[in-house]
Amino acid sequence: DAGVIQSPRHEVTEMGQEVTLRCKPISGHNSLFWYRQTMMRGLELLIYFNNNVPIDDSGMPEDRFSAKMPNASFSTLKIQPSEPRDSAVYFCASRGLATNEKLFFGSGTQLSVL
């Protein structure tokens, strides 16, 4: 299995631009999580989906952030417009019924907003 696949690995953009982060969960997993990691705030849960349905998006910072999961094998996290304070590492993670509730993380997307 290829694991959780995130793209791009690195993203550098200018303030005001739209940023789209992508995630392919492990095949067969039915829960998907988006986290953001910074030195100041640690790992913050932004949103998670069960069976493609958003369950809790209370961690999404503001309306500039949106996440979708159109099918079981793909999710996007979009920031529009981006701001320098959005600079962070964004992780996607998935888990399934057979994985004993543990999360499998992708390698993350390092986002820098200039």
Add this chain to the structure above:
Amino acid sequence: SQQGEEDPQALSIQEGENATMNCSYKTSINNLQWYRQNSGRGLVHLILIRSNEREKHSGRLRVTLDTSKKSSSLLITASRAADTASYFCATDAGFGGGTSYGKLTFGQGTILTVHP
């Protein structure tokens, strides 16, 4: 705010010594998990302990859970330089109906450095 809070924030030891990290949390949980993160990488699951368990072992790892004190500890015995990483506890408060597919909330982590 973070559900789990690790203590200490940083720990520096020599190879062969034991490393103990603690985690405290605020609300009831279904299970508690420990993860490891090497610099620049994603987190990797280490061990899970359920709310009705008190202690669990996996190789050189030993985890304890005290639900009355809302705390957990992770012990790494006979540490190696390769154990150098950040360690996070994560709490799963469940999702109702007896399932645990709720959100996993992570603490700030403990940075462990093991000197050869």
